Every structure is written in C-alpha cells, then in structure tokens.
Amino acid sequence: MAVMTYREALNDALREEMQRDPDVFLMGEEVAQYDGAYKVSKGLLAEFGDRRVVDSPISELGFGGLCVGAAMAGLRPVVEFMTFNFAFLAIDQVINSAAKMLYMSDGQFPIPIVFRGPTGAALQLSAQHSQACETYYAHAPGVKLVTPATPADAKGLLKAAIRDNDPVAFMEGELLYNFKGEVPDDDDFVIPLGVAELKREGGDVSIITHGKMVHVALQAANKLAKDGIDADVLDLRSIRPLDVDAILRTVKKTNRAVYVEEGWAFVGVGAQIVATIQEEAFDHLDAPVVRVTQADVPMPYAKNLEIMAKPSADRVVDACNKVLYR
Amino acid sequence: MAQTRTRKGKGGKAGSPKGGPFDVHGVSPELALELLREMLKYRRFEEKAEEAYAIGKIGGFCHLHIGQEGAAAGCIKPLSDSDYVITAYRDHTQAMAKGVSPNAVMAELFGRAEGVSGGKGGSMHMFDKSVRFMGGHGIVGGQVPLATGIAFRIKYHDENDVVVCFMGDAAVNQGGFHEALNMAAIWELPAIFVVENNRYGMGTAFRRVSLTDMVEKSSPYGIPASRVNGQDVLATYAHFRDLVAEVRGGGGPRFVDVETYRFRGHSMSDPVSGTYRSKEEVERETHEEDPIAILRDHLFAGGHLDQKGLEEMDTEARETAQEAFELADASPMPGPEALYAHVWAEINPNGRLCFDGRGESPWR
Ligand SMILES: Cc1ncc(C[n+]2csc(CCOP(=O)(O)OP(=O)(O)O)c2C)c(N)n1
Ligand SMILES: [Mg+2]
Numbered sequence: 001m002a003v004m005t006y007r008e009a010l011n012d013a014l015r016e017e018m019q020r021d022p023d024v025f026l027m028g029e030e031v032a033q034y035d036g037a038y039k040v041s042k043g044l045l046a047e048f049g050d051r052r053v054v055d056s057p058i059s060e061l062g063f064g065g066l067c068v069g070a071a072m073a074g075l076r077p078v079v080e081f082m083t084f085n086f087a088f089l090a091i092d093q094v095i096n097s098a099a100k101m102l103y104m105s106d107g108q109f110p111i112p113i114v115f116r117g118p119t120g121a122a123l124q125l126s127a128q129h130s131q132a133c134e135t136y137y138a139h140a141p142g143v144k145l146v147t148p149a150t151p152a153d154a155k156g157l158l159k160a161a162i163r164d165n166d167p168v169a170f171m172e173g174e175l176l177y178n179f180k181g182e183v184p185d186d187d188d189f190v191i192p193l194g195v196a197e198l199k200r201e202g203g204d205v206s207i208i209t210h211g212k213m214v215h216v217a218l219q220a221a222n223k224l225a226k227d228g229i230d231a232d233v234l235d236l237r238s239i240r241p242l243d244v245d246a247i248l249r250t251v252k253k254t255n256r257a258v259y260v261e262e263g264w265a266f267v268g269v270g271a272q273i274v275a276t277i278q279e280e281a282f283d284h285l286d287a288p289v290v291r292v293t294q295a296d297v298p299m300p301y302a303k304n305l306e307i308m309a310k311p312s313a314d315r316v317v318d319a320c321n322k323v324l325y326r
Numbered sequence: 327m328a329q330t331r332t333r334k335g336k337g338g339k340a341g342s343p344k345g346g347p348f349d350v351h352g353v354s355p356e357l358a359l360e361l362l363r364e365m366l367k368y369r370r371f372e373e374k375a376e377e378a379y380a381i382g383k384i385g386g387f388c389h390l391h392i393g394q395e396g397a398a399a400g401c402i403k404p405l406s407d408s409d410y411v412i413t414a415y416r417d418h419t420q421a422m423a424k425g426v427s428p429n430a431v432m433a434e435l436f437g438r439a440e441g442v443s444g445g446k447g448g449s450m451h452m453f454d455k456s457v458r459f460m461g462g463h464g465i466v467g468g469q470v471p472l473a474t475g476i477a478f479r480i481k482y483h484d485e486n487d488v489v490v491c492f493m494g495d496a497a498v499n500q501g502g503f504h505e506a507l508n509m510a511a512i513w514e515l516p517a518i519f520v521v522e523n524n525r526y527g528m529g530t531a532f533r534r535v536s537l538t539d540m541v542e543k544s545s546p547y548g549i550p551a552s553r554v555n556g557q558d559v560l561a562t563y564a565h566f567r568d569l570v571a572e573v574r575g576g577g578g579p580r581f582v583d584v585e586t587y588r589f590r591g592h593s594m595s596d597p598v599s600g601t602y603r604s605k606e607e608v609e610r611e612t613h614e615e616d617p618i619a620i621l622r623d624h625l626f627a628g629g630h631l632d633q634k635g636l637e638e639m640d641t642e643a644r645e646t647a648q649e650a651f652e653l654a655d656a657s658p659m660p661g662p663e664a665l666y667a668h669v670w671a672e673i674n675p676n677g678r679l680c681f682d683g684r685g686e687s688p689w690r
Contacts, residue, residue: 033601034529057499057535058466058527086465089500124385124437126448128464266681296682297669301448302437303385304659 002185007177009151010040013158014078016187018048021076024162025052027063028080028117037082038118038177064090064115068097068167071113078162081117084133084171090115091136098167099142114161116170119147120212120262121299123175124306130299132263134211137169138239138272144168144193145239149214151181153237156191164193173212194241198250202230205320206250208273209260210236213311217260220316231320239269247273248281255286256323260316265293287323292316351564355630359639361403361559362625365395365618366643368419371428374647375418375435379594383655384435388449389416393589396617397522398423400562401490401584404570408485410458410476412469413492415450416522417462420492425457432650438657445660446668460489466527467493467500470519474506477515477579488516488573490566496527498543499535507581511547514578518569519544521581522556524588529602544581556586557617560624587611663688 004012018024025048030037032045032055045053056063060081067077081087087094094115101109121130138145144166148154154172161168183189199214200221207217214235221231232250236243251257257277259270270291277289295309350358372390379388391398394416402411402423411424418431426442434441435449443453453461460476463469473491480487497503498521510517523540525532532540544551554565562584569580589612591598599605625631666687670679680687 029527030529035601037528055530055534057530058496059499059501061501062499089465089502124448125387126451126464127446128450128468129387264681265683291683293682295665295684296680296687297666300446300660300665301386301443301451302445302660302664304662305437305446305665308662308665 001182003180004151004183005177006148006151006154006172006179006181007038007040009155009183010158010172011042011044012183013155013162014041014044015047017159017162018044018052023074024076024078025054026078026080027054027056027067029056029058029082031055031080036080038174040172040177041080060086060089061093065093065097067113068093068101068111071098071111072101072109076112076162078114078116081115083129083174084117084119085129085131087115087117087133094137094143094167094169095140099140102166103142110165111167112165114158114168114170116158116161117172118174118177119171120173121306121310124301124303125299126301127298132261132294134171134239134261134263134269135267138269142167144241145171146193146237147171147211147239148237149176149199149211149235151179152183153191153197153235155183156189157193157237159190160193163190168193171211176212191237193238194243195238196234196236196243196246198232198246199235200231200233202232202254204230204254204256205324206232206234206254206257207260207316207320208234208236208247208250208257210239210269211262213260213262216311216313217316219313220320223313223317224320229320229324242276244276244280247277251277251281252284255284256320257285257289258292258316258319258323259289260292260311262311263294264296265291266296268293287325290319290322292319350560350624353560353564355625355628357563358560358621358625359631361399361563362618362621362631363639363643364399364403364423365559365621366640367428367646368395368398368422369618370640370643370647371422371432371650372418374651375432376590376594378432378435378651384449385437386448386450387415388435388594389592390590390594391416391419393612393616394522394524394556394586395419396559396562397492397520397556397584397586400556400559401492401520401566403563404567405488405490408458409487409570410460410489411492412460412473412476412489413462414466414469414494414497415462415464416494417450417452421452421454421459421462424454424459426452426454426459428646428650429653430454432654433657436654436657437659438654439660439664440653440657444664446664467497467502469493470497470500470503471506473517473519474510474515477510477517478513480516481513486574488518488570490518490520492520492522494527495521495523495525495532495540496530496535497521498540504547507544507547507549507579510579511549514576516573516576517579518566518573519549519579519581521583522586523583524586526588526592526602528592528596529600531602540583549579549581551581551583553583553585556584557615557620559617559621587615589616
C-alpha cells in the first residue's frame, strides 16, 4: 500500500491506462501544457506527447462531441471537463449522442468514453460554479455514473471506467483532490463498477451516500458513536450501475436509513434510492427514509449562507436521530 | 441596498488642465484627466481586493482587472446611463465604470449584505439593474447570447440604447458566441461585442487555439470588425465614442478586438507567469504597456498634469479603495432569510415549490 492523494491516484490511473492501451487519450482545457487546472494530468504531456494529451479550446460542446465521434470510430477518449458545471454546454452530446448511440444503431456503435472532472461545491464559488451534477447524468439510460470518495476508489474506479465499453460520467471533487489515503500498489488494481462499499460498520442506522458526502457521513457517524449510536456508512461508489443488494443488506440490518447527497433533493439521486428501498425492503423499515441534501436554492456566495446551504454532519446526525425517533 | 451609486468620477479637481492644446483623437484634457482618475481608482481598488483576498476577507474565485483598466474606462465612458453593459467574471472595474459604487462592489467581494448582489453573487456575479450593469457571468461565453437578447429588446421597443458585451479572447471558441453573433447580424441588433484580448485564457495562448486572427472572428457573420490598443485609453475611448454613435444610429452590431494584457495571474489562485507566458514577457508588458502610465506620461508631456496633481489623484484613489474596504468589513453578513430569498419571482398559491425537507423555507 502506498499513501497518496486523490489527485495522484487519478493521475496514476490515467498513466497506467494510457500505457496499457494506445487508443486511450486525454482531451480537455488546460490538460497538457498547464498540467491540468487541478493538476490531475500532471506529467502526462511529457510522457505521452501532444497526440495523446490534447489541450482543447474552450469549446465544451465541440470537444465533447468530437470525442464521442472518436469513440464511434474506435478510440477510447477520456474527456476532462474543468468542472461539470461547464459540461452543461456539452451535455447534449453526452445524452443525445453518447448515451443513445449503441441503442439507435442496434448495437453497432458502443461508445467507450469517460467524461471526468469535479462535481459539486468547493468553497464560495457561488451559483454557477458549485453544482452537484449527478442527477442530470444518472437520469439517462446509456450513461454510467461513478463518484469515487477516496484515493483508492479514485484509482480503481477510473481504471474500470476507462476499460468499460459504455459512456461513463466520472465525478470527482475539487475538495477531494488533496485528500490522502492508502492505495494498493498493484498496477492492475481495478474496482468493478457497481460495487458499493461499507466504509464503516455499525448496526443502528444506515447512512447511505456517494462521492464527497461519504466524508460528511463518516463525520456524522463519529458524532453519533459518542452518543452510543453505531451507524453503517454505505458508499455507493457508482450510481449506475447501482449496488441494490448492498443497499438492501444494510437497510435490512438496521431498519433505518438516511440518504446524504450534495445536490438538490428534488428528483435527486436520493429520490431513486428511497424509491428502491421502499419497493424492495418496505417491510424492513422502522421509519421513513430521510434525505439530507443541499438547501433547495442555488449556491450563494456569502460564507455564512453557503454553510447553511450545504449538507453538514450535524444535519446528518439530526436525520439519523429522526429515523431513530430520538 | 443602501449604497449611493455615482456615475462617473468627480472630474476636474486634482491636476486641472493648464497646458497647451491637447489634440488626441478629439479628447479634451479634462476628459483625459478624468479617464486617468478612473483608471487609478480601478487599479487601487483591485490592489485592495488583492490584499483583502490574501487575508481571507474575500473567498472563492477572484479575477482581477489589473492591466486591463483601459478597456473598462475607454469602452464604457462613451456610454450613456441607459446603455447596457454585460461581461464575464472579471467584472469589478466594468461594474464601477458603469456606475456601481466601489463600496457596493467591495461589499459584494466580502459577501456582505450591502454588496451590489446582496453578497449572494460574489466576485464573479456583480449585478446592478439601476445602472444597467447586466452582470458578471461565470460560464465562459455565456453572456454573449444574453447581450444579443438585450439588444433584441432595445430594437423590439424601438429604443435608442446600445449594449456593450465584454468577453475574453477564449470565449470566441464557444459555439454560443458564433450563434449569437449571427443572430445579432441578421436582425441588425444594437450590440457592440468587445473582446478584451489579453492573449491568454487561463494558461492557453490564443494563438494555440485559433488559426485565424481575432479581428476576423465576426466576418463570417458580416459584422464589421475593428481593432484598438486597449492600453491607450484615449484611442479606446475615441474608438468607442464613434462606434457607439454608429450603432445607436441603427448601424447594426460591431465587433472590436481590444488588445490588452493581464498583469496578474488568471485568478488569485493562479501563477502570474509559468509554462504559458514567461516572467520576462510579463515584466516587459507591465513596464511598457501600463495604460495608466501611458496616459500619465501623455498628460505630463502636454503639461496638463504634474507630479503633485498625480499624487493628489492617487491619494484620492487609495482613499476610495480604503473606504470601500472599511465599509465592506463593517457591513453585516446577509441574514439567514437571504438564503431562500429570490429563488422564485412568484410563489404560487397552489402546489409546493421547496423540497429540501428542512422546514426552514419561508415559501414552502
Ligand atoms: C464554459 C466554461 N469553461 C471553462 C471555464 C473555466 N475558465 C474560467 S475563465 C477561463 C479562461 C477564459 O479566458 P478568456 O476568455 O481569455 O478571459 P480572461 O480570463 O483572459 O479575461 C476558463 C477556462 C468556465 N468558466 N466556463
Ligand atoms: Mg484572455
């Protein structure tokens, strides 16, 4: 095991997959000469050259679509969106082209492509730069959605995403890039998509979550532990494919569940999780499932308002107490 | 918002003109002095913001306009109060040039209730309807179609205003830019599209992402283009004075390549120089192409300003910035009720709008 940052883990995954398959290339704004806006692609230009590490103009729709076309014709693009906020300009090509191509062509054109970049809020970046974008991508059949929370997951899941033959939206977190953790040394360390992980084991309540919120959930679990409440923290790791078995396992064990997500509640990822739980484990529930999300407002800039708007460990604790009728 | 917003500087105080004829592009010495005063105000303001950012008073992304003051002063000064200005996220000085008070801009940077956007927008999102400053916009190129829509309204109501739309050089590679220019052209809308061409995006030189010259970008749509040296504020002013008159007269849209240079890093968290531009280049540009120094020397040479006059002007600019800092610092944070304010313009009597399950929203 080596200790590395989330950023380094992603960088390793990209490097290894580019070494492994000459058809894998990286395109995006500032990915080459600048080593990436968040330095995820550091050193890749030097190693692979500008044929495979390509600086694009600020043309999200253009290079997003270009890469879908390249995938149709047999390449395996990794598209870096500086953040998923800017991918709204490209989402037409993700949904209308990438997600549907295989189906429309009766299986002739798989689209092995990864769209990756940070999602969600960082600190005081205001309304247009702080959006959790999972829902937009999870909604459409044909796109897979992966949200690693730790360096090990970042590495193993990115490798899996690049090897996958479908479009994968791979959502990172700006505030996660410096997060350190242990990563297996094995250079073929691949975490299959669709396998959730219990990041903490308890038995009293299930906190189910994904992405950056895993850390908020763990903080909440630690607070609850001081109060004698032991929580399961289940990290979905991928939203599609969704590890329904793991969700049902924890819910059947604790009979109480809270879903935590960074984005808005309305038609959010949690809405699907709650629906799945009540469809498949209704009889096991001792309380309605409660969701903890961003306030139902665009992200404000002011520090105090931003703190109010974001989901927090305290809100998760409150939600757990609610499902525990405490 | 309790701020008083004054349009344009006070004019004709420090360093009042006394020299010989001053015949640059038909700009009077008084006006030249006023442009200098404004640019100094912007420079000292941005330096103060830089200072405030360093001590954590300002958060998030903060893009300074230092080096590009000539574009704000020169392009906006010829406008009338009812004309519109819209720009990207590098928006502090454009807001002030259109008439927002430095106090309201600084308070916004601090995320305070008295900020021009109530503290909810921050550095990238200054908005002031009362002076027709239509915002700072964070998505590269996003403001260009919006500007076209504002111009559409002007024509729709047969009004006499114009809209000036600023963008960075990197924005011209967005599809929306091209779509918007085409529509502005076919419907002959009163818009002036201005590229503040500082040669770089974040860390990408324009020449690496475009084979054609900036001034050619509007030609596919039949929009007349021109180029002006944005570090020469008098030339910029005169150019825009003429353009605004043409567009106001029904001449249709225009496209202008305003050549300028960013003296700082892309945002507060980016290096000033690096792989994309050398330290030497930045030093050279900073020394030789400073719009404030260029105008100052011009006024010195013409005998319209002396060192003492300049110092008075600079002191005034520093005081304005310091006052803005102090007022912002003393301004309260937005109250908790601001969190849910202005999500919707109308709360319908039927149905539920808010879905965060928190029970704190006043309009569920
Ligand atoms: C659609 C979109 N893509 C990427 C970004 C990130 N970004 C912000 S500013 C910038 C560079 C823009 O450069 P330019 O247009 O030349 O303006 P300047 O910063 O030089 O004023 C980039 C890539 C963004 N805000 N929006
Ligand atoms: Mg630029």
